[in-house]
Each structure stands twice: as structure tokens, then as C-alpha cells.
Amino acid sequence: MPNELPRRLSRSIGDGRPPAPVRILHVGLGNFFRAHQAWYTDRVDDAGEWGIAAFAGRSHEDGRGEIVEAMSGQDCLYTLVTKYPDRLTADVISSVVAVHGAGEHDAWLRYFASPDLALVTLTVTEAAYLHTSTGTDLTNTAVQQDIRALRRDVRAPVGTVPARLVAGLAARRAAAAGPLAVVPCDNLPSNGRVAANVVTSVAEQVDGDLARWIEREVSWVTSMVDRITPRPTAADRAQVLHDTGVADPAVVVSEPFSEWTLQGRFPAGRPEWTRAGARVVDDVTPYEQRKLWLLNGAHSLLAYAGSILGLETVDQAAGDPLCRGWVEQWWDEAARGLTLPGGEITAYREALLRRWENPRMSHRLAQIAMDGSQKVPVRVSETLRRERTERRSGEGAARIVAAWVCHLRGLGAPVDDKGADRLVRTVRASSLEHAVATVLAYLEMDDPFVAVTVDRLAHDLSTRH
Numbered sequence: 001m002p003n004e005l006p007r008r009l010s011r012s013i014g015d016g017r018p019p020a021p022v023r024i025l026h027v028g029l030g031n032f033f034r035a036h037q038a039w040y041t042d043r044v045d046d047a048g049e050w051g052i053a054a055f056a057g058r059s060h061e062d063g064r065g066e067i068v069e070a071m072s073g074q075d076c077l078y079t080l081v082t083k084y085p086d087r088l089t090a091d092v093i094s095s096v097v098a099v100h101g102a103g104e105h106d107a108w109l110r111y112f113a114s115p116d117l118a119l120v121t122l123t124v125t126e127a128a129y130l131h132t133s134t135g136t137d138l139t140n141t142a143v144q145q146d147i148r149a150l151r152r153d154v155r156a157p158v159g160t161v162p163a164r165l166v167a168g169l170a171a172r173r174a175a176a177a178g179p180l181a182v183v184p185c186d187n188l189p190s191n192g193r194v195a196a197n198v199v200t201s202v203a204e205q206v207d208g209d210l211a212r213w214i215e216r217e218v219s220w221v222t223s224m225v226d227r228i229t230p231r232p233t234a235a236d237r238a239q240v241l242h243d244t245g246v247a248d249p250a251v252v253v254s255e256p257f258s259e260w261t262l263q264g265r266f267p268a269g270r271p272e273w274t275r276a277g278a279r280v281v282d283d284v285t286p287y288e289q290r291k292l293w294l295l296n297g298a299h300s301l302l303a304y305a306g307s308i309l310g311l312e313t314v315d316q317a318a319g320d321p322l323c324r325g326w327v328e329q330w331w332d333e334a335a336r337g338l339t340l341p342g343g344e345i346t347a348y349r350e351a352l353l354r355r356w357e358n359p360r361m362s363h364r365l366a367q368i369a370m371d372g373s374q375k376v377p378v379r380v381s382e383t384l385r386r387e388r389t390e391r392r393s394g395e396g397a398a399r400i401v402a403a404w405v406c407h408l409r410g411l412g413a414p415v416d417d418k419g420a421d422r423l424v425r426t427v428r429a430s431s432l433e434h435a436v437a438t439v440l441a442y443l444e445m446d447d448p449f450v451a452v453t454v455d456r457l458a459h460d461l462s463t464r465h
């Protein structure tokens with residue numbers, strides 16, 4: 001529409017559907033939520049009954065927030081661009097009906113207190129769960145501050161995700177608004193159990209009765225989510241303007257592929273997500289492991305090793321014969337621990353290569369490299385341990401660890417990992433051998449053979465820089 005003036009999206013002139021009543025609250029108004037959960041909710045037959053109120057993940061970063069302001073200015077609508085290898089499609093998504101900054105705590109409590117609310121979904125990154133193996137990291141100063149605030153007044157504003165959920169659930173209990181389901185959609189194994197543990201452990205510190213109520217009334221759904229959603233660029237927004245005439249500052253871009261597999265109960269109902277392609281299964285673990293190890297594990301390998309080789313995007317790295325060989329070796333090792341039928345795994349590997357080769361995606365390795373201290377342990381450790389227990393070298397898995405060590409020491413993609421400040425200081429102040437030992441201790445891995453292997457592979461990678 002080159003000759004028309006740019007326009008904004010607006011429900012009043014017929015963009016999208018009329019807003020549906022709020023029955024879902026989402027935390028983490030990032031790109032992935034808008035390409036995935038909001039898209040599924042937009043596609044269901046009963047979309048007119050399921051509106052989403054979405055909150056930004058954190059207040060210091062978002063304030064009321066750029067994305068909140070952008071979506072407020074266009075009736076919470078936005079354009080989802082699907083990037084097929086040979087074409088683009090642009091769809092207006094209408095399932096989000098209210099957007100809020102993370103600090104809008106009164107609105108937060110009001111939604112939780114409403115009996116209409118049936119679901120809480122989350123995409124807040126792995127780091128936001130602030131979890132240990134049993135619950136929330138109670139040594140974290142932000143968590144301690146939130147617990148003190150909630151003890152004084154359970155309606156007081158709080159900042160960490162576990163405490164915000166506790167505050168919301170306390171408001172729900174006070175209003176006798178009934179049970180609901182919480183559906184984490186971050187790349188964490190057993191994300192439902194992790195969310196349950198972090199919320200319950202904070203609630204225990206605030207009010208034991210509230211913790212018991214949460215145990216009874218909240219269903220923690222574990223979900224495997226998959227849809228590659230890179231950060232959109234100015235060029236993506238310009239393309240939408242060119243193709244549709246809409247000036248949309250909230251454009252999201254994504255690949256055509258999408259998967260959502262869920263395990264758990266929905267005591268207050270849910271949209272017909274299964275009609276839109278999602279699956280509800282009795283045991284999500286096999287799907288979770290397949291995705292986390294084959295896709296995310298290989299992503300981390302490409303992010304660290306590929307960027308050391310000077311590559312910048314996933315399609316470049318997946319097309320590089322050396323990286324490709326490393327990925328295949330990692331996949332062979334990871335696949336030995338998967339329980340799904342072999343044919344399904346082979347098909348998944350082939351499909352992954354096709355997804356990564358999509359030249360329009362431009363998924364930056366630096367984005368994937370972020371927060372390795374949260375990602376590498378859950379993506380790689382189990383396979384490395386199993387390979388060694390079964391008396392194999394685990395070289396494919398060890399290479400991911402070696403590449404991460406090199407990354408932490410300053411090679412390849414820049415380090416952007418708030419949870420790794422101490423680790424970075426230590427690995428940079430010591431010899432490579434000592435750095436490897438430090439990282440293996442972080443991964444709770446004390447196998448001398450692994451240390452020698454990682455050291456050798458890290459030396460090799462350093463020379464390729």
C-alpha cells in the first residue's frame with residue numbers, strides 16, 4: 001500500500017475481533033508469548049470467550065513499558081508475521097485484551113480475585129523462577145525483600161515472579177474465587193513442578209495456611225512449548241508497513257512450525273487449544289526431553305561454538321559443515337536417552353534442520369547465548385552424565401560445555417548472564433584448566449575424564465577463534 005498513509009491497528013475500524021472477557025492472566029509480555037500462547041488462544045473456536053490480560057515481566061525494565069504502551073495504543077492488537085522459507089504472512093492477533101506494566105499491582109490482584117479467571121500462563125525466562133532444586137532461592141535479596149513485604153501486608157507490591165504469584169493467589173483465596181491452573185511456558189524441564197515449588201516455598205514463609213490453600217486449589221500444568229521466535233527487527237516492522245499499510249510497533253515474527261504439549265488439570269476450564277493443534281497428554285516428559293535436548297541443547301551448542309567460529313545466526317551455523325557435524329554428534333548422544341520411538345526422533349531431527357535452514361528467520365546466536373548459567377545445566381548435564389555412566393566419552397555433550405567455558409572467557413557471542421557474574425569473574429581470572437574445573441563444579445560434575453575432554457575441546461575451540 002505504498003500510496004496510503006500508515007495507519008494504526010484498531011478494533012473500532014474492524015481490525016481483529018471485539019475484546020473477549022478476561023479469563024487468562026499472562027506474565028511476561030515478550031515475543032514468544034505473542035507468537036505462541038496468544039496465537040493458539042486466537043485460533044480456537046471459542047476465542048470469543050477467552051481474553052488475555054497480559055502483564056510485563058519486570059517493572060525496572062518495563063516501567064509501564066515500551067511494549068505495553070505500543071499495544072495500548074492499538075487496542076492490544078498486534079501483527080504476527082509468519083516467515084515461511086518462500087513467503088511471509090501477516091495476521092492480526094486479537095486474544096490479548098488488556099496490557100499492564102509489571103508494577104500495576106492493584107490490577108494484578110483484581111484479576112486474581114475474579115472467579116472468571118481460569119488460567120495463569122507465564123513466559124518470564126528461566127532465570128525469573130529463581131529456583132533451587134526444592135523451591136525459591138531464599139538467599140536471594142529480592143526474594144527476601146518480597147517475603148518481608150508480604151508478611152507485613154499480603155497486598156503490598158512485590159517484584160519477583162514467585163512473590164507476585166503468591167500475592168495474586170492470596171487475593172484469590174481472600175475472594176473465595178475458586179481453583180485455577182498455572183501453565184508455565186518457559187524452557188525448563190518439569191516447569192509445572194518448578195513453578196509449584198517456587199510459589200509454595202515463598203507462601204510457606206508468608207502464611208502456612210495460604211501455602212496449604214495453594215496446594216489444594218492450584219493445578220500446576222507442565223508444558224512443552226516450541227516455536228522459534230527471534231527478536232523482531234526494524235526491517236520486520238518496515239516490511240509490515242510496506243505489505244499492509246499498518247505502522248505496528250508491536251510486530252512479532254515467527255516460524256510456521258508450532259508445538260504445545262501440556263500435562264495437567266484445568267479445574268476452571270481452558271480454551272479449546274487442542275482444536276488449534278495443542279496436545280494434552282498424560283506424561284509430557286518424553287516430549288519435553290526431545291525438545292529441550294535436541295532443539296535447545298543444539299541451539300546452545302551453535303550459540304557458543306558457532307559464534308566462536310565467527311557465525312552470527314542459526315541458519316549460518318547450521319549450514320556450516322563443522323558445526324553440523326558437532327550437532328549430529330550431540331544429537332546421537334542425546335537421542336540415546338529419549339524414550340520416543342526412533343522413527344519419531346529421526347523425523348524430528350530432519351525437521352529441525354529444515355526449520356533452522358529457513359533463511360528468513362535470522363535467529364541471532366547472541367540471543368540464544370544469553371543466560372547460559374540457567375540453560376546449559378538443563379539442556380546438557382543429564383546426557384553427559386548418562387553417556388559417562390554407560391562408559392562412552394560424551395564428547396558431543398562435552399563440546400557444549402567446552403564452548404560455554406570459552407564463551408564465559410570472552411570468546412564468541414558477548415556474555416549476557418546476570419546469574420553468572422561470579423562464574424565469569426572466576427573463569428576469566430584463571431587458566432583454562434582451572435576455568436574448566438570451575439564450570440564443571442558449577443554443573444556438579446566431578447568426573448576426571450570429563451574434565452580432560454572438556455579441557456581438550458576448549459583448547460581446540462580457542463585456537464579456532
Ligand SMILES: NC(=O)c1ccc[n+]([C@@H]2O[C@H](COP(=O)([O-])OP(=O)(O)OC[C@H]3O[C@@H](n4cnc5c(N)ncnc54)[C@H](O)[C@@H]3O)[C@@H](O)[C@H]2O)c1
Binds near residue numbers: 030056062124187
Ligand atoms: N523465543 C523463543 O523462540 C522461545 C521459544 C520457546 C520458549 N521460549 C521461552 O520464553 C521465554 C521468553 O522468550 P521471549 O522470546 O518472549 O523473550 P523476550 O525477551 O521477548 O521476553 C521476555 C519476557 O520475560 C520477562 N522477564 C525477563 N526476565 C525476567 C525476570 N527476571 N523476572 C520477570 N520477568 C522477566 C520480560 O519482562 C519479558 O516480558 C524464554 O526465556 C523461553 O523460556 C522462548
Ligand SMILES: O=P(O)(O)OC[C@@H](O)[C@@H](O)[C@H](O)[C@H](O)CO
Binds near residue numbers: 225229
Ligand atoms: O528462549 P530461550 O532463551 O530459553 O532459548 C533460546 C532458544 O533456544 C529458544 O528460544 C528456542 O528458539 C525455542 O525454544 C524454540 O521453541
